[in-house]
Every structure is written in structure tokens, then in C-alpha cells.
Amino acid sequence: MDLTLNEIVNAVNGELIINNNNAFNKVCIDTRKIEKDNIFWAIKGENFDGNKFVIEAFNKGASIAVIDNIFFDFNEIKDDVTVIKVYDTSKALLDLAKYYRKKLNLKVVGVTGSCGKTSTKDLIAAFLSEKYKVFKTKGNFNNNIGLPLMILELDSSYDVAVLEMGMSDLGEIDVLANTADPDIAVITNIGLSHIENLKSQDNILKAKMEITNYFDESNTLIINAEDDYLKKIKDKCFEVVKIGYNHEYDVCAFNIILEEEKTTFTVQDKYEKSTFTIPMPGKHNVLNSLLAIAVAKKLDLSMEEMEKGIRNLEATSMRLQIIKQEKITIINDCYNASPASMKSSLDVLNTYLNKRKVAILGTMNELGEKAVEAHKDIGNYASDKVDLLIAIGEYKNYLKEEFKGNNILTFETKEDFINVIKDIIKEDDVILVKASRGNKFESIVNSLEELSI
Incomplete structure (x- = not known):
């Protein structure tokens, strides 16, 4: 992390209750994975309270702990560590990630949708990889804890961060969008996932559209117009780019060939067309690819650069x-x-x-x-x-x-x-x-x- 201790304290509105101005490298919320000079961030979960594991974290090599409750005796604390106390460690994690994202000079692509988020994220990262150094969300680190942890893994060497945003109820993506501040947002589809909480697909659409809550005329929303709910979205204070099989869309696909382990299709936009072969099966991955291609077009990649980039595809495990x-x-x-x-x-x-x-x-x-x-x-x-x-x-x-x-x-x-x-x-x-x-x-x-x- 390209941060100083003072920046961390100020960003989280924290109090230095023990200060040894320690060196640090990255944030860790799990004492089982603590490494030397980590910042142990004491998160409270449903079944545990990280504040109770501060001593263990220091004994395993952490140099700084961020807490919102004190369960330790000060006499137990090592002499060469730092402790920062905040009001709420979960909120403080989001606050630090928001500050850090603004400090870094990079583009952020936010990806959400009922399904296909991870495959689309992987495809975006691949298509961009020939021109840019790209960071992408690992696994399913896409909630109010996982997303800030992903942002805090970034450094100034990256050009683009592709961040997945998940949700199970209204208001959750708003928090993630406020933190990640995406330049470009992608919505894959509006399905039935989480309808148990949200009750209707209209509410699912409303929840997914929270990714644009902080958009202005400089932002772009890219949507799958083959989805009945998304196709109705029009330009607002931001640009809307539509992809699909219709030649009237901004980016479209045709001549689709489906094979057991790969998919070939031709892509056409307003200016050029090209044929792609992706090492992923399924027609749904044509739409996911079109979303990724639309992102790449917004970031000034040529079709040739995209064709080279897709060779670097690293698909997340357990997805087809x-x-x-x-x-x-x-x-x-x-x-x-x-x-x-x-x-x-x-x-x-x-x-x-x-x-x-x-x-x-x-x-x-x-x-x-x-x-x-x-x-x-x-x-x-x-x-x-x-x-x-x-x-x-x-x-x-x-x-x-x-x-x-x-x-x-x-x-x-x-x-x-x-x-x-x-x-x-x-x-x-x-x-x-x-x-x-x-x-x-x-x-x-x-x-x-x-x-x-």
C-alpha cells in the first residue's frame, strides 16, 4: 500500500492509542493468515470478534492493529507495535479504501449483475491486459469487506482495477460504489438471484443501478440489452452503452459458433468489426465478452489489442x-x-x-x-x-x-x-x-x- 501511518489514521478518523510509527505492508483480517508487518484489521462478524484476537495477531508478526473495542491488557502488548482505535472497524475499512482509491491514478471498472459477474470480470481483465496492467477482484471478494480489501491490495503500478460488486439487498451496492467510485460500470443481467430479499426483479434492477449513484457526465454504464429489464435504460446524466445481438446496439455479435470448449463470434461496433475466439463455452459468454469489449473500447483499445489480450484469460475456478x-x-x-x-x-x-x-x-x-x-x-x-x-x-x-x-x-x-x-x-x-x-x-x-x- 502506498500510504503513510498518518494517512491511515486521518482517513479512518482514528485515535493512536499506542504509536511506534511501525512499518507495514498490507491489511489482513484473519489471524490464521497474518504475515510479518501486516495491519491486523479487527472485524466483527456474526460468529467472531476480531478485537479479541489482537494479541494473537501481534504474536504472529502484525505491526499495527486497527480496533473498535479493547479486550486486551495493555501490559500484554508488545513494545514495538501500533494500535489505532476507530468507532467501527468495518466502516473504517471502507473509509480507508475510499481514500486510497482516490489517491491512486487509475481507472476503476465496477461489475455487477445477477449472474455472470465473475466471468465478465475475468474477460474484461483479459481483454485489457495487452495494453494495461490490470488488477481484478480475487474469488468472491465483492462485498463491504471484500471489496475494500481488494482496493487496498492495489498500488501505483496498476492502470486499471476491475472490481466485482455483489449484493443481497437494497443499499449494499450504493456503499460499494461510494467506496470504489467506478469510472465505468457494467451490469450483466437482472435475474432472480436474491429475490427472496428483494421481492421483485424491479427491486433487483433498482439495487443493481445503485452502481451509478455517484455518476456524472464523465461516467459510462455498459449494459446487456438482451436483458428485458436493462434494455429499457436510457442515457441519464451519464453515457449508456448497449451490447447484444441487434445491429442497432453500440456493440453487437453475430456469426456465433458454439463448440465444446470455445466460442467464436464476430463483433461489430460503429467503426470496425473483428472475429474473436474465447476459450470459454456457452452463448452467454458471448454477451459477457461483448460487455468486456465495450469496456476495452471505452479505454481506447483496438480490436487487435483485444485479440492479443484474450490469450491471457485466467478464469476463476469452479465456473464452467x-x-x-x-x-x-x-x-x-x-x-x-x-x-x-x-x-x-x-x-x-x-x-x-x-x-x-x-x-x-x-x-x-x-x-x-x-x-x-x-x-x-x-x-x-x-x-x-x-x-x-x-x-x-x-x-x-x-x-x-x-x-x-x-x-x-x-x-x-x-x-x-x-x-x-x-x-x-x-x-x-x-x-x-x-x-x-x-x-x-x-x-x-x-x-x-x-x-x-
């Missing part, structure tokens, strides 16, 4: 990750699930020809009153996409109810399925594994990888 085993192919997409992403993943599975297509599907969480209807819809959608459907968990019978045919197996738990996995999976199968994060279906992926056929 193709795992080629000796005798089977696994499509690991078990990081998260929504109705839209379920359908996209089933479409990818359907591109595999002359092999038995197996879909292992679990629960889609946070759908509230829409849950039964949504799972029935996926069961119906899967009917002509798979040769065998394996439905696991709370909504398994609703998946089964609308599935056309008898080639479906249901299990109460993933452990029940894993116990008989060797009797079900056959040589040359292509197997999609997909469920919401809470299902932790990576254990199924692990079992498939270890399977001896």
Missing part, C-alpha cells in the same frame, strides 16, 4: 471449468447457481455430441416464493439437454416433476449420491455439476476426479 479426466469430462460450475446460469450451463453441456450427457443439479438458493416455480422450470429445460439428470436436495422432486422422461435419479443429500457414484457414472460421460454455493458441490467434483472406472 472443464476438467478432462482419462475416461470422463467434468464441467465444474458449482460456485453458484441461478435459473439463468443453470440454463446457460445446460446449454454448454448440450454442445457435447456422441457422449452421454449427465447433469448433477442441486438447490438454487435465495429464490423465496419463486423457488418451486424456478426448479420446475429447470427440470423442464433440462429435458432435451441431458441423457441423465441427477437431482439432489430440497427441490429435487420439483426438478423431477417437470422433467420429461424417466432418465432421472433423485437423492436427499450429495453424500447419498457420492456413496453410489461408481455405479452411475460411466466411461466417456460428460458431467455437469451445478448448484448454489451453499450446497458445496465441489465435494462431488472431487469424488468424480478420484473415480476409477
Whole structure:
């Protein structure tokens, strides 16, 4: 971090209760990961209070602690450390990240949407990589704790930061947008994720649009105009760029060729056209790519530079990750699930020809009153996409109810399925594994990888 101790104290409106003007390197909120000269930031969670681990953090090498409550005896504190007290450590983390973002001379791209955020983030970073040094959000560090931690990992060597912004309710993206102050915002789609909290897709749209709350005429919003909710958005005090399959959009795609492990398409904007091949399957990734290309155009990249940049794609794990085993192919997409992403993943599975297509599907969480209807819809959608459907968990019978045919197996738990996995999976199968994060279906992926056929 390119910050001084005084800058940190002032940015968080803190009080130096112990000051040894220590050297420091980066922020850490987990004592299990503390390294020498880290700043230990004592966050209060639902099941823990970081303020109670200050002594442990110092013993493991932290040089500074930021706290909002004192649980230690001052006699226990080492002589060569610094302690900063603030009113609320979570808010202070956001305050510091906001200050630091403004200090750095870089462009920020904020990415949100009901699904596809992470793939779009990865694509944006790749397309930009030929011209710029790009930082992107790691994993799912996209909430009010994760996003500021990502900002605080930046330094002056970066040209662009691509930051993912997640939410589960109104007001949350507003906080993230206020902190990250994006120059360009991207919204992938408006689906059913988190409808349990937000009650309607209109409210989901309202929550996602909070990413533009601090925009003015210098900002740009890039949207997927194939989405029925987003296509209605018009220019406000900021520019709106639309992507999709219609030639009337600012950036459009046609001549799409879908293959098992890659996708080829032609891109046209107002000035030029080019053909891209991305090492990601699925038509939905054409739209994600168009969003990324629109970002790259705003940041003055040529199509040629983008074509070179996509070779640097580093996709986040457990999102349509193709795992080629000796005798089977696994499509690991078990990081998260929504109705839209379920359908996209089933479409990818359907591109595999002359092999038995197996879909292992679990629960889609946070759908509230829409849950039964949504799972029935996926069961119906899967009917002509798979040769065998394996439905696991709370909504398994609703998946089964609308599935056309008898080639479906249901299990109460993933452990029940894993116990008989060797009797079900056959040589040359292509197997999609997909469920919401809470299902932790990576254990199924692990079992498939270890399977001896």
C-alpha cells in the first residue's frame, strides 16, 4: 500500500492509542493468515470478534492493529507495535479504501449483475491486459469487506482495477460504489438471484443501478440489452452503452459458433468489426465478452489489442471449468447457481455430441416464493439437454416433476449420491455439476476426479 501511518489514521478518523510509527505492508483480517508487518484489521462478524484476537495477531508478526473495542491488557502488548482505535472497524475499512482509491491514478471498472459477474470480470481483465496492467477482484471478494480489501491490495503500478460488486439487498451496492467510485460500470443481467430479499426483479434492477449513484457526465454504464429489464435504460446524466445481438446496439455479435470448449463470434461496433475466439463455452459468454469489449473500447483499445489480450484469460475456478479426466469430462460450475446460469450451463453441456450427457443439479438458493416455480422450470429445460439428470436436495422432486422422461435419479443429500457414484457414472460421460454455493458441490467434483472406472 502506498500510504503513510498518518494517512491511515486521518482517513479512518482514528485515535493512536499506542504509536511506534511501525512499518507495514498490507491489511489482513484473519489471524490464521497474518504475515510479518501486516495491519491486523479487527472485524466483527456474526460468529467472531476480531478485537479479541489482537494479541494473537501481534504474536504472529502484525505491526499495527486497527480496533473498535479493547479486550486486551495493555501490559500484554508488545513494545514495538501500533494500535489505532476507530468507532467501527468495518466502516473504517471502507473509509480507508475510499481514500486510497482516490489517491491512486487509475481507472476503476465496477461489475455487477445477477449472474455472470465473475466471468465478465475475468474477460474484461483479459481483454485489457495487452495494453494495461490490470488488477481484478480475487474469488468472491465483492462485498463491504471484500471489496475494500481488494482496493487496498492495489498500488501505483496498476492502470486499471476491475472490481466485482455483489449484493443481497437494497443499499449494499450504493456503499460499494461510494467506496470504489467506478469510472465505468457494467451490469450483466437482472435475474432472480436474491429475490427472496428483494421481492421483485424491479427491486433487483433498482439495487443493481445503485452502481451509478455517484455518476456524472464523465461516467459510462455498459449494459446487456438482451436483458428485458436493462434494455429499457436510457442515457441519464451519464453515457449508456448497449451490447447484444441487434445491429442497432453500440456493440453487437453475430456469426456465433458454439463448440465444446470455445466460442467464436464476430463483433461489430460503429467503426470496425473483428472475429474473436474465447476459450470459454456457452452463448452467454458471448454477451459477457461483448460487455468486456465495450469496456476495452471505452479505454481506447483496438480490436487487435483485444485479440492479443484474450490469450491471457485466467478464469476463476469452479465456473464452467472443464476438467478432462482419462475416461470422463467434468464441467465444474458449482460456485453458484441461478435459473439463468443453470440454463446457460445446460446449454454448454448440450454442445457435447456422441457422449452421454449427465447433469448433477442441486438447490438454487435465495429464490423465496419463486423457488418451486424456478426448479420446475429447470427440470423442464433440462429435458432435451441431458441423457441423465441427477437431482439432489430440497427441490429435487420439483426438478423431477417437470422433467420429461424417466432418465432421472433423485437423492436427499450429495453424500447419498457420492456413496453410489461408481455405479452411475460411466466411461466417456460428460458431467455437469451445478448448484448454489451453499450446497458445496465441489465435494462431488472431487469424488468424480478420484473415480476409477
